[in-house]
Every structure is written in structure tokens, then in C-alpha cells.
Amino acid sequence: MKLIPVIDLMQGQVVRAVRGNRQAYRxxxxxxxxxxxxxxxxQALCEHCATRQLYVADLDALLGRPAQVAALRSLLQAIPGLELWLDAGFASRADADALQREVDADPWVPVFGSESLASRDELQRCFAGRPDAGVLSLDRRDGQKMxxxxCWEAPALWPERVIVMTLExxxxxxxPDLQTLAEVRSKSPSTFMVxxxxxxxxxxxxxxxxxGAGAWLVASALHDGGLPRQRD
Known part of the structure; x- marks a missing residue:
């Protein structure tokens, strides 16, 4: 099982995410x-998890404010070889491409969240002809699909990697919400589930x-000492 550490960015600093209540993060x-x-x-998270993968949620962007371009650029420049997965509330592939140009650093992997994508057509445009060109996040909170x-009912349009995000x-x-993970996996058994x-x-x-998970996004258990240091 691969650990993918997570940082949630708000106003230039890392905050603690609790139950998806973004306005209350500290x-x-x-x-x-x-x-x-x-x-x-x-750097501390990647070292602890022995990985060069990092998931970043830009909470400013997710809340409708400008993306934290300087912070994203600093991360990419400071950690050589970093594979940064970025959720910045992209409504379309064009939104992700525009931010990629603005950050103007090493390429990163866009995460397209079901809570943010504008339409089924935009989902298709995100991965058409390039199923490895990003990650889809299937988001839900309190039993309700966002x-x-x-996106949840269109497995034929899913990319190679799909996140099952249970915000509560x-x-x-x-x-972990293993029941929802299993339900999603049953729709597309060959997809790499995160x-x-x-x-x-x-x-x-x-x-x-x-x-059936191939990887898991983790933050609190790392910060609180629930998971030991991983070995290469």
C-alpha cells in the first residue's frame, strides 16, 4: 500500500483538514x-513516507479565491523530482492548463474533483485520448455525492487513477470508508484506486x-504519529 502525504494550503500556510469544513481549518x-x-x-512528509508524491489541496482556490501560485512554485522548486497532485477546484481542463502556465515550474498532476467539474463534457475533455494526464477525484460528504x-456514473470516462474522497x-x-471504495472499484476493476x-x-x-486500494491519501495519522516512518 502506497502512502501519498497531503498538505492543505490556505493563505500560504499548511492547515489541518477536519471533515471538509474548510472555513474552520486552523x-x-x-x-x-x-x-x-x-x-x-x-519535505518532512515526503521523507517520512519515503515518497516523491505529494497531494496538495489549494483551499484558497477551492473556496473561489486566487490560486496560491507562489506557494506552489516554491514546492516544485524546493523538492527535486516531486510528483505534485494538485486540487485547485478546476472546472475544466482549460483551467488546469492556465494555472500550469502561471506557476511556470516543473509540470504537476491536475486533480479534477467531481465537486468542481462543470459538466460531463468537461470530464470527457479532461482525459480524452490521455487517460494518464491527471487524476479524477470522486467526492462525497455525509453520504451525498458532490x-x-x-462523474460517479461515468466509469467509461474515468482516467487510469481515481480518488475516492470521503470528506466527512x-x-x-x-x-476509512471501505464500502464506498469497493462500490467504486466494482464499476471499474482495472482502475488504480486511491x-x-x-x-x-x-x-x-x-x-x-x-x-482494493492501491494508495491512500494521508495527513492526520502522519502528523499525530499514528503511522511509522516508511522505508525505501
Whole structure:
């Protein structure tokens, strides 16, 4: 099971995500690194997880404010070879391409969230002819799919990698939502499934692996010491 560490950026600092209530997030406090500076926290997380993959949620952009271009550029410049997955509330492939040009650094992987995509047509444009050109996040909160574009019911349009994001379990310490993961996986068994939300410890990770997840997005369990340092 691969761990993909997560940082949530708000106004230039890393914050602690809890249950998807973005307006209430506060600066992170972590056992891995003092302070909430993005570069230092990203370096600590990647080292702890023995990875060069990092998921970044730009909460400013997700809340309708300008993307944090300077912070994103700093991350890409500070960590050589970083594969940065970025969710910045993209409504379309054109939005992601425009931000890529603005950041003007090493390429990163756009995450297209079902809560943000404008339409089924935009979903098709995101990955048409290039299923490895990004990641789709299937988002839900409190049992409700966040999906005006109908992404959940269009597995033929999904890319090679799909995140199953259960927002009410993010930072909540309630365990992973393996039932939803299994339901999504049944629609497209060959898709690489990435879970998000709820992981507390190594036992949760093993249960997620058995349920069919190839990787899991993790933050709180790393900051709180629930997951040991990974080895290369």
C-alpha cells in the first residue's frame, strides 16, 4: 500500500483538514515538523513516507479565491523530482492548463474533483485520448455525492487513477470508508484506486489494501504519529 502525504494550503500556510469544513481549518500542528510553512512540511512528509508524491489541496482556490501560485512554485522548486497532485477546484481542463502556465515550474498532476467539474463534457475533455494526464477525484460528504457533472456514473470516462474522497472522514479518526471504495472499484476493476479520509494506523492501511486500494491519501495519522516512518 502506497502512502501519498497531503498538505492543505490556505493563505500560504499548511492547515489541518477536519471533515471538509474548510472555513474552520486552523494552522497545522505536527509531530513531524514545527510550524506550518509549506516547503518544510512537504519535505518532512515526503521523507517520512519515503515518497516523491505529494497531494496538495489549494483551499484558497477551492473556496473561489486566487490560486496560491507562489506557494506552489516554491514546492516544485524546493523538492527535486516531486510528483505534485494538485486540487485547485478546476472546472475544466482549460483551467488546469492556465494555472500550469502561471506557476511556470516543473509540470504537476491536475486533480479534477467531481465537486468542481462543470459538466460531463468537461470530464470527457479532461482525459480524452490521455487517460494518464491527471487524476479524477470522486467526492462525497455525509453520504451525498458532490457531483453535478455526473462523474460517479461515468466509469467509461474515468482516467487510469481515481480518488475516492470521503470528506466527512478527513481528519476525523473514524476509519476509512471501505464500502464506498469497493462500490467504486466494482464499476471499474482495472482502475488504480486511491482512497482518501479516515486512516488512523497500519491496520487501517492493511484493510484498505485488502479492499482494493492501491494508495491512500494521508495527513492526520502522519502528523499525530499514528503511522511509522516508511522505508525505501
Amino acid at each position: 494552522p497545522i500542528e505536527s509531530q513531524l515538523c514545527p510550524g506550518s510553512a509549506p516547503v518544510a512540511m512537504a 457531483d453535478l457533472a455526473g 472522514r478527513v481528519g476525523a479518526g473514524t476509519g 482512497g482518501a479520509g479516515g486512516i488512523r494506523n497500519a491496520a487501517d492501511l492493511e484493510a484498505a489494501r485488502i479492499a
